[in-house]
Amino acid sequence: MITISAFRWVPDFARGQVRDLRVRWALEEAGLPYQTRLLEQGDQDKPEYRAKQPFGQVPIFEEDGLVLFESGAIVLHIGERSEVLLPTEAGGRARATQWLIGQNGKDADAALAGASPYLRLFGITTGGCYLAQQALAAIRLGEAAEPRLALARFFAENFAVQAGGLERTVVEGAPGLLGADAALA
């Protein structure tokens, strides 16, 4: 079973930005089951963890004795097992990799600004879902929810509305991408 390390707690400003999210997101997209190893404060500095992640950071990926750190490298490794993430066709593979390398050092929100219809659709739907989940979590935890609700509402009204058009472009313009050839036959 794949295990991903993450912090049990992070301050408010970091929620949704911690790099284990990228890896978990890729695993969810690839449909690969995984479990999390939640670190308490200070666990990341213990020798056992530092031996696996020399910089004392999350995430690390562990599976059957293989240990990887660096979210981009981990996502590429996951991509090797999922054509949804990394096409086998050389050109598609190179284009997916260019996006990964181009975006991985940046703020996660920047990933929402993909250049192809598929990346934009992916960003819009998952971004909208993520913002809505944050607002719901704030309500559940009794935190100030209004700013998050306002952001989710803004996103829904200004960006999420593009999803329908993008979906059509993706399905009609890149049939191979979603296996639409077979589905529409």
Ligand SMILES: N[C@@H](CCC(=O)N[C@@H](CS)C(=O)NCC(=O)O)C(=O)O
């Ligand atoms: N380049 C690394 C960066 C990892 C990273 O910055 N992790 C942060 C959380 S987003 C962390 O663990 N910070 C704790 C620390 O540096 O002590 C990756 O993408 O995996």
